[in-house]
Structures are given as structure tokens and as C-alpha cells.
Amino acid sequence: MTQVPASPSIENRTFDEIRIGESAALARTLSRADIELFAVMSGDVNPAHLDEEFARTSKFSDIVAHGMWGGALISTVLGTQLPGAGTIYLGQNLRFLRPVMLGDTVTVTLTVQEKDSGKRRIVFDCLCVNQHGQPVITGSAEVIAPAAKISRPRIVLPEVRLIDKYARYRELLAKTRALAAVTAVVAHPCDEASLSATVEAAKAGLIKPVLVGPAAKIRAIASAAALDISSFTLVEAAHSHDAAEKAVRLVAAGDAEILMKGSLPTDELMDAVTARTGGLRTRRRMSHVYVMDVPSYPRPLLITDAALNIDPSLSDKRDIVQNAIDLAIVLGVDTPKVAILSAVETVDPRLRSTMDAAALCKMAQRGQITGGVLDGPLAFDSAVSQSAALAGQVASPVAGQADILLVPDLTSGSMLAKQLLYLADSQAAGIVLGARAPVILTDCSDNLLRRLASCAVALLLAHHYRTSPP
Template sequence: MDDDFIENRTFDEIAIGEEANLTRSLSQDDIQLFALVSGDVNPAHVDADYAATDIFHRVIAHGMWGGGLISAVLGTQLPGPGAIYLSQSLRFLKPVDLGDAITASVRVIEKIPEHGTLVLQCVCRNQKGEDVITGEAQVRAPAEKIRRPRMTLPDVRVSRHDAYRHLIEETQGQTPLPTAVVHPCSSAAITAAVEAAEAGLIDPILIGPEKRIRAAAKEAGKDVSAFRLIAADHSHDAAAKAVALVRAGDAKLLMKGSLHTDELMSAVVSRATGLRTERRISHAYVMDVPGHPTPLIITDAAINIAPSLEEKADIIRNAIDLAHVLGIAEPKVAILSAVETVTAALPSTLEAAALCKMADRGQISGGILDGPLALDNAISEAAAKEKGIVSAVAGRAEILVVPNLEAGNMLAKQLTFLGGADAAGVVLGARVPIVLTSRADSLRTRLASCAIAVLLARAAPKAAPGLPQALT
């Protein structure tokens, strides 16, 4: 039969003993998609670790996927298009495990002419030849011939964000960190702080106009009575008081509320009363990109507009320190440009080459640097190979250093809005980590941003000598 077409078998054409079959392998994506369609999120059905200890539910849940293969054979092959399902009885004998190759077979055992009905024996066997499902089905076979072009199914991908879940899990079991939440005068800002507190990440200290904070909490439907509240006249005053709280040692994190980032950072970078260190302050996104095997750190997409060579060196040092805290012992750092060759026409390629030489001389340590690299050959081994690039970083980059804020902002938003990525953000290089959340962030992203800041703050006292220390 032509693979481009689907054709049925009419009742009159079908003979007793006729068979058809279909083989598929069970993947984790299959389980997740089945759960999405059915709404069945019982952990015994969708969690591989839990399911391994619950054979009874695994037999039923994964067996239902195998039962779906039987339906596919009946609907596409025997009898095929035009068949009407009347009834089915199945027995689930053994669990279907991830990676199992299941062959679903149907065989006609009876024909009932007066109703045009077929009775078919149904069996699903695994790659070992073991029966995992047996049963019978009754269908009304079509009376007319049908031959139509085979439908092309959409390319469906299951997006997972396991990296963020693991980050949050790493913060659990310890005392939440006191966190100065600056000017939380909107429903979104209050919600972000309360959710982080409920997750055991932070102990919020709300700083801002008291009436506005309580009104925002009421609008959000959140109870903030258990949190410390420090009154401030306006957003600038709230930022100043939050920074002072950190300087006094009463807060270990800063979290942006409903004020502009520039207002908060103005108080942070003040030479007299701020939180500066010997490092340039920079921002990093930890991107959880569906389909990409590891998180991507993108820097700087929010603070430094057009950083100089020296500032880029600090941006890289900050990102490497972040990667270490996230468990990446020797992060691979790609310094991005539009091309992978050094050319005077593109200053970013010259700076990339200089930064790599700085790393060779020990001025930047803790990671492996390469650049200039275009985005494709930074994250795709196939693209790097096509260009003939031999490098420990090319195709395997874990940190992406962008030429300027515009490029970083566009890259992060493209991954977020076109690629379905999550972008957890944190400001680095100050005395304490600073959480920058957005109203558009999902709960998962907001909690991940807080979790990253918490891990950084807890690691700081134990940090290696390269981790930035506060200036006195």
C-alpha cells in the first residue's frame, strides 16, 4: 500500500484470520502527552521514579497507552477508515516500561453479516515476546471503499523545566533568608514575595508606603500580617532603606518590587551608601530552554548597556561564579558576535579575542573561554563542525556573553516568547544577590530567580577567593 495514502478494508473484503499490526516504543514524552490529553497526573502514572515502585498502577496507566495502539491498528489498517468502534475488553497482564517496543496486533476471529460487524482478537507484545495486553474488540466494518491521503501529524514537543525544579529543591530544608523586598506596591510584587515565602525560600521584609503595600496585598488576596514591614515615603526612599538594611546585615537578599530597575540600582551602586564591590555589577539570566540539555546563562541583558572590555571581563567573572554555585565546575563560556572570525569591522570580535587572551594569561579564571562565536556554533555542535571550528566551547557553551544589552535583551526574549524558555534573572557583583522579577514571569520563573539568589547568598561565605567581596 502507498504510504502516502490510507485505505480501508470493507466487510466483504475481510476474511476470517486476517491480521494487521503496529509497533511503537514507549517514551517519557508519550507518558507526558497521554497525561496532558487525559488529565491523569497520578504520580504513579507520570513520574518514572514513583511508577517504578507502583507496578499495579503502571500496568493500568502504561497499558492504556498500549490499548491506544490497538485502536490505531483498527482505525488505520483493519478495517481502517470508516470503521465504527462498538466495544472492547482488555486485560492488562504486565507493565509497559519506558523503552519497551510494543507490537499491537489484531486478528479477525468472527464475522457477523447481518450487522456488518467484526470480532477481533487483540494482543500487545513487548520486545521479549511477552503478552502485556490481551482482549477482544467489536467494530462495524465499512461497506464502502475509502482511500484518502494520509494526514501529516504535527511535530509536537513536550516542554519540561526540570532544571528549575532541581534548583528549588536544592534550597529546601534550610532557614529562609531575610530578604528586603523593595516597594512591593502592586499585586504582582506582593504575590511574588508571598509565593517565595510559601516555598520556604525567603523571609520577606516589605519596604515601602504601608497603605499602598496593604492595599496591594488585599488586591492580591495575600496575607502579609506575618511579615516585617518598614514604612517608606516613596520608591526612592524604599530603595535607600532596603540597601541600608543590607549594609547593617539585617537582610541577605534584595528583591525588586514595583519600582523601576534604575531606581533600585541607583541606590545599589551609590559609592557612599550602596552595595558596590570590586566587581562591575551585572545581570544574568539562567535560561531553561525546552529541548536544550543544560541551562544557558545569558549575560548581560539588563544592566550594562554597552560594556567596555574591562567591564565585560567582570561580567564574565560574575557569570563564572554563578555557574560554580549552580554546580558547573568549569563552565564553557562563549563570547558572542555575528561571526566566528576576528575582524576589525566588528569591534565585538576584537574584544572577544582579547578576553580569550586574558583568560590565557590568568586574568579571567574558573571557566573555559572561546570567541568570537556566532550563536549557532556556540550552542550547536553540528553548526560548529560545519564551520570547521575545533574548540572545547563551540557547540557546548553554558554561558553566552552578548556584545551589548540590546543583543542580550533580544536573545533572552526570543528564547522566552518564541522558544518557550523560562528566564530566571539575578543581579551579580553587589554585596548580596538581587532578584529582578517581572510581572510577566510565571510562578516557576519567580521561584527559580529567588532560588538562584538564595544559593548565591548561602555560597558567599564559603566562596573561593575569586568570589567578589564587599568594599569597605
């Protein structure tokens, strides 16, 4: 019996070389990645293979492999071992006797049963057994074996990285499952994107919307997009400035617990939020946080401030850091690690961001910033990569495992966040902290997923603020 060769080349067995009773085998252990890759390749998204909740109610009480995953292993033996390169697959007859579960090791054995010299056809007996020796697949396969000897370099396969864009979003929604929806005022939802996101957030049980804006215009947009807003409260506002002021007043009066930006410009809404009379100010500086889902990073990543504070002072940065730490704790991070970003890891009086980083770390040591672990200055690579930190001889409790990235200014923060969004296939929820209620700032380019994730973050904060007001 032959096994998968360790050789860097593939060499076949010709028809004349193969003997009755000869066999070849390989063994594979089923992983979740195997199931997901097979589903992506085949389009077979049967929930029995992918949905844990559904699978628990099925006959086997757990996720099982696609039946043809085992069939594909049979094809692997035929195409790479026996007969190998040059084989033409004619037919296959299989019976599936037992499910293959996650973690099962399947050994595929093909044995030559018949040879037809006139047509160079060979029939193989196929047997797949699990790690307990129990048959999971039996059957036969018929091929045309190659006549000529072939030896070729083994192809080096490209690396495949599976990206589940919705995994952390599902985790975020799971945190909100036990929470009741709260009233959210949506300021000037006068485009389809903001209105449809509001409808979907209400369907998901995240918010109870109050729409503030020109009622006739909002109803026309809803009608054109086939959106049902009949259960929503509408508050008439003449224009976007009026909508922003009325929306903020509703939150300030306690009639709503979340403020959500619609299609009006950010500065119009924030002018109303930060107004000294009738606004939503607290004693802390307001700041914006992107809650990023970066597929290549092993944990959620918070970036602040990339939307509100243009060139924050040291005092501003203290509040910005504390806001982000408080949010991270609400999201379930016990002791958030904060990387204070700069271009270098050494303190240089000529580079203000390094001086601010050193001061913020000392402020944390003195209890002026609480709840997290701070370190800086740190370059971006050292903040998110332990190997980069080691290569640069950066000894840090934060390096390579940052939960929060504090950027030097709005320009660098905006560029960093958008590079991750557009070049790293990331997702982001956006929220304003330091106000009397969570403020959802959406961008015109935000997709539905980002908008719903922002609503989920706001819901978690709203319930937290009931017992710990900002």
C-alpha cells in the same frame, strides 16, 4: 499475520476479503514521551503515570502507562490494517492484566472471531503481550467493516515536541532543598505581582521576607489580593526612593542576605545599590545575568549583560564574564563554556566586539579570567549550534555547547533575552552579581515562575557567599 505496512499508502481489507482466523499485529515500545503525550491528549494526569516520587510508593514501584494507551494501539490496528480505512468502531471490551512499564514493548494482535454478513459486523479477539510474552491486555472489539476497497496515501503526522516548562525549575529548586531560607529585603513591594511572588517564595522555603515601603499601602494590597503577610517584618518607608535606600542599608548592615526589587524602577534601586557610601559595591563591576531555560537547548543558558551595563569596556567585560562564570559554577556547571558573541567569527579591527573577544580570550589564557573556557568572537548560531559551527568551519571548544553568552552591549543582550522569552517559550531568572549580596531584579512582565526561579538562584548564591564572599 500482517504487520504495520512500510508502504506510503494505507489499503483496507473489505468485509468480503476478511476471513475467520485472519489476524494483524503491531508492536510499540513505551517511552516517557508516549505517556506525556497521552496525558496531554486525554487530560489524565494521574500521578501513577507522571510523578516518579508518587509512583515509587505505589503497588508497581514505578511509573506505568495509562491503561487506554494499549487500547489506543488496538484502535490503530483496526483503523490502519485490519479492516483499515473506512472501519466504524462499535465497541470494545478489555481486561487489564499487567501494568505496562517504561521500556516495555507491547505487541498487539487482533484475530477475526466472528462475521455477521447481514450487518458487515466483525468481532476481533484482542491480545496485547509484553516483551516476555506475558498478556497485559485481553478482550474483544466489534466493528463495521468497509464494503468498498480504499487506498489512500499514509498521512504524514506533524512533529510533536514536548516542552516541560517546569523541568529545569524543578531541578533548580532541588538544588535549594537542603538549604535554609535566608532573609531577603524586598524594596517597595507595592503591587500584587511583587507581593504575591514574595509570599510564594516564602511558602517555598526560599526566603524570609522583610518588606520595605509604605506599610499601610502594602497591607491594603495584601488584603485586596488575599495574601497573608502577617509573619513578615514591615519596615516603613515614605516612598520608593526611601524604600530603596533603607533596603540597601539593611543588607549592608548584615541584617539580610538578599536584596529583591519590588515595584519600583530598576534605576532607583540600583542607584542605592551602587552608591559609594552605604551601597553594596565590591571591587568588581556589577553585572546582570539572565539564567535562561530555553526548551530547545539542552542545558541552562546564561546571558550577560542585558540589564545594567549599557556599553561595557574591555575591563568591564572581564568582570562581567567572571561574574557569570562564578554563578555558573554555583549552579553546578563544573567548567562553564563562554561564547563571546559578535556578528562574525573573525577578528576585525573595525568591529570592536571582535577585538574585545580576542582580548578576553588572551586574558583567560593569562589567568586574568578563571574557572571557564572562553572562545570568541562567535556568531550566535555557532555558539549554540554545532551543525552551524561545522557548516561555517568554526573549530572551537565552545561552539554549539555554550553555557554562557557574553553579549557586546546591553541593547543586543536585551533583544536576545526577550526574543528567547517571547518567541522561544523560554523562562528566565534574573540576578545581579558583583555586589556584596545577590540582587534580584524583577521585571513588571515577569510571571511567578520567573520570580521564584530568581529567588532560588539568589538563595544558592547567598549560601555560597557565606564561605566565599564576593
